[in-house]
Amino acid sequence: MNENKMNPNAKLTFLERFAYGIGDYAGNLVYSAISAFLLVYYTNVVGASAAAAASIIAISKFFDGISDLVMGYIIDHTHSKWGKARPWIARLCVPLAVCTVLMFTVPTAFVGKTQLAYMFLTYNLVSTIFYTGINVPYATLNGLMTTNQYERGLLGNFRNLLATAGTMTINTVVLKMTAAFGGGDVYSQKGWTLTFVVLMIVFVVLNMFTFFMCKERVVEGGSTQKEAKENQVSFIKGIKGLFVNKYWVLLVIAIFAMYFMMSCFFGSAVFFAQYNVGNAGKYAIISNCLSIAQIAFLFVTPFIMKKVSKKNLFMCGMAVSGIGFLLSGFTTDVTMTCVLSVVKGMGFACGGASMFGLLQDAITYGEWYNGYGTAGMGNAASSFCMKVGSGIGTAALGWVLGFGGFDAKKAVQSAKSLAAINWSFAWIPFIMVVIVVVCMVFFDLDKKYDQVLADLEQGKHRKDN
Template identity: 45%
Template structure:
């Protein structure tokens, strides 16, 4: 383990550069969560239940590719490190795949359209997104081993991720309108976003540095020498990794359902689809502002407690929204509360995942940043896939019809379930999981023990 693991040069620039990676990732991720199903149903004229099924089935392939990519990252050797080379290699394919995702040929028959959706969706999620996001997720643990610095990096990651989400939520529909408000307009919109994503990833590649290495003494095993089966067994001896993977799976299920339902909620409950920008804009701006205060809270209260506070605020914000009666003032209040809550959660969640890597090394002698993050990615992508299918299924059961001028009462209820009540259930589950998470209290002792092993 390299003891020079703190960020020592150009901290602000390096933190910003690290965060740019999630800005780039969110160009596609937010688009897939918030607008892809809407694009399929209302512009490409594809069945919601068929698309939801494709998304869920595709997560099986996606999960396998995550594990493979994690092993590849752990075995990557280059002058740039383990993770950074993949960010450079995949940034252009990432942009191209995003454009193809929103380029369903509108004139095709239903079956060829579904084939196209299946191929392009898997190209993005199973291959390209995995090949850039798994290395990026591993980068935090490779840049520093200082727990506070990890928290700050996680804050910058979430700050820039939120900026990416804000960018997509604010500019997607206006750009689509600008380019003609038809199926082809979505393609042109994502050509613009693709260039933005490439620039963001290049910032990450050139602005960051990998410093942390596995301990080489006292029986510790280098990540590149860990057999795959041994690495998997080590993961399931890591109780905190199991907790965080379960948490991520639930959260990304919720993000998928809630994010995908936002445009429906704005259009059919509030009566104006352009309110997506208002609802998410306020939410994201508050979240970004909240990030500047989270580091102080983490230092005083610890990551687990800050995360739990965020969950409570998220629940309150959702309840306020549900009983807003369509009042814009109350909707704004709800977005502010949820923005603060999400700042607490987003700023700590990924740092907590990185901490489980050190716990796993201390517990089992195996340090596998790539495998840990890819297995987490597998968990949350399964959650995301189930969420996508769940959204389509609930809308289908509720009788939602994309071309209908007015939706039925059951369709409106299904939208409320997706946008409000499923997130509340997930936040409650998160609070239960956090009841058993005690790594914050144990972490300093674990790091000291690992340092002693490295010095023997």
């Protein structure tokens, strides 16, 4: 079957939705491993200094952001029988798996500058090149599988649900596997290498499952591959097309605020438990209440999306989480904090279920508005904003704690330090959530989307009306 002749507004099967979500489960076998364990590996297994390891990761974020834009440009100029995005998942999953194993296998013979150079090279091969090379096409694939608004919302729901499951898998199994493969030693090099060999085999299998089960049905402008190649969009024109699309701009601001909020909030949670609550052991239950509520509520959001638009689900969900953050600023009681974690988790589920589907709708509107498509660039620039938002959110946490005079050597912090932690845990996230809600108030694309789709199906754009 010629995939370009499939119904672009198709209703997807459960298997295809699940296969799409599995792609983010697989992605989190790499992403969550880096987030949770790379610094631990560098310091406790390799013996590198925490400052040097953190500097490598921080400096590499700049290259990582640039590579997002490059990959977006590549996707927009990819024309194959498999589509624009899917081929990159199949092409790059094996190189990413190999490089991830190498990243967690720093040779013991390497010391000093040689060791740091190896760490820098393998980290950037993984994060800057190959992970970006798969993740940006994966995000773009949502908008290329169907133009159906509800289905795009469901794809975002499956993605968020299985991404969370992937994170929980990594958090649960990695140290158990390193101990098992290391003969009881959690921090042996052999244990870490074999652990990631196993995880990366699973990673490749899952990515190929996504590749074979998901189909691209949406062809920009209804073009044939030959016509598409004759109408290439330059890098500058693609960027310009994004910034004149007000809905894409609103989504990007909201996504930036979301990731800023999450980095600041999750980064401060352990400090809040240890110093404000007074018991570091309560961190796990506070965090798990949020994650469990988020996963549980993700099973409910598809039914809600049948009744309300993705925009309203996102806006109301963030408003609910905003209430959770607001009330968190006034309590250090463990029971109340756990209850508010559940409230936040419900709101996060609504955001995760709808955010990426809304992004694809905004990119589709951009094709109609501009007369040319920028699916790859639109997702890549959004990914760049996620990374910048996360990075600045983490930096903001450090700045706020520094302003509050936080001193890790002190068992009991000053009132000013405790206030700084509280700001990072509750008030700054609340402000970011308010920004998200305001952006969604002005996001009225659902009133125009059906006409946009009808025009695109007829090969018409804004200037043709």
